[in-house]
């Protein structure tokens with residue numbers, strides 16, 4: 001008999017969440033749903049936030065938003081997909097294209113009240129999937145739905161960057177390394193800041209134009225001005241939050257864009273926004289992206305043969321160690337969980 005699918009669920013304790021292995025009972029498929037055998041999943045910083053601050057999560061939430069797998073069954077009204085198709089679910093199941101609606105937020109996979117993908121099987125609406133390009137492995141594909149879509153949305157959809165522009169990228173985690181790879185492929189000059197010279201060497205090998213160690217040079221905004229004839233950068237990917245926002249305001253060029261994305265140093269920067277006015281600059285909020293953004297990203301990556309950078313892969317049974325590895329911030333790129341074995 002087919003064993004019940006494995007999963008992890010977050011059990012709430014008084015202080016934090018606890019990753020707890022479990023077995024699932026899958027319901028029958030609705031007419032427009034598909035069943036996906038998950039082969040790989042990946043972690044994002046968001047998943048650490050959910051585990052450590054579980055107050056807003058439903059009890060027993062299945063975590064993680066990012067996965068890749070193979071369709072093993074389809075509902076009777078599904079026409080767009082077939083058994084055997086390689087797919088990834090979209091971070092926001094209801095955001096197909098066009099403008100974002102606040103109501104989509106609650107449906108984000110692996111957060112709040114909506115179960116995520118850290119299980120052998122997931123049920124997904126036939127409208128909330130993208131096909132995986134043939135050149136990507138399923139582990140590589142599993143790194144894309146949150147971090148890579150976010151980088152794509154920020155660089156190309158909102159900041160409208162093009163060949164010859166400049167971008168400042170904070171750190172060498174998931175969003176940052178995808179942003180670097182996408183920018184380099186498009187001929188955008190990327191300046192990467194990191195705590196580690198070793199990681200900065202790897203960033204240079206991936207196409208970074210300039211690098212800055214933010215421990216050695218905490219006023220990296222000044223270095224940005226040195227590198228850019230005092231112009232600043234066309235776009236800053238703001239991943240840090242309170243400890244980086246003032247530097248980002250100083251580093252952005254006239255007419256440039258700060259893409260507000262991250263909370264690595266906390267929530268709610270209290271910066272004086274006046275410099276924005278005198279630069280005719282823009283702040284845009286980014287919350288991952290739509291199914292259309294995801295498809296466009298896949299196409300661009302395939303055209304440029306971009307392969308995601310996987311730092312380390314853990315077995316399903318090592319999921320707590322995978323979280324600990326992400327939390328250590330030793331990684332460069334993405335941390336993956338391999339679901340294709342029995343461990």
Ligand SMILES: NC(=O)c1ccc[n+]([C@@H]2O[C@H](COP(=O)([O-])OP(=O)(O)OC[C@H]3O[C@@H](n4cnc5c(N)ncnc54)[C@H](OP(=O)(O)O)[C@@H]3O)[C@@H](O)[C@H]2O)c1
Pocket residue numbers: 043044045046146147150170171172173174175176193194195196199214239240243244260261262263264265286287288289326329330331333
């Ligand atoms: N708004 C959205 O749609 C969206 C989507 C995805 C992610 N995010 C947010 O974006 C941020 C990055 O997410 P992620 O999953 O890519 O994280 P991640 O993989 O865990 O990246 C962590 C890395 O960030 C860097 N970092 C930490 N503090 C820094 C600082 N003060 N200045 C510069 N870099 C710093 C470090 O790189 P080094 O070791 O190189 O220093 C660290 O290794 C998180 O805050 C996450 O919540 C938002």
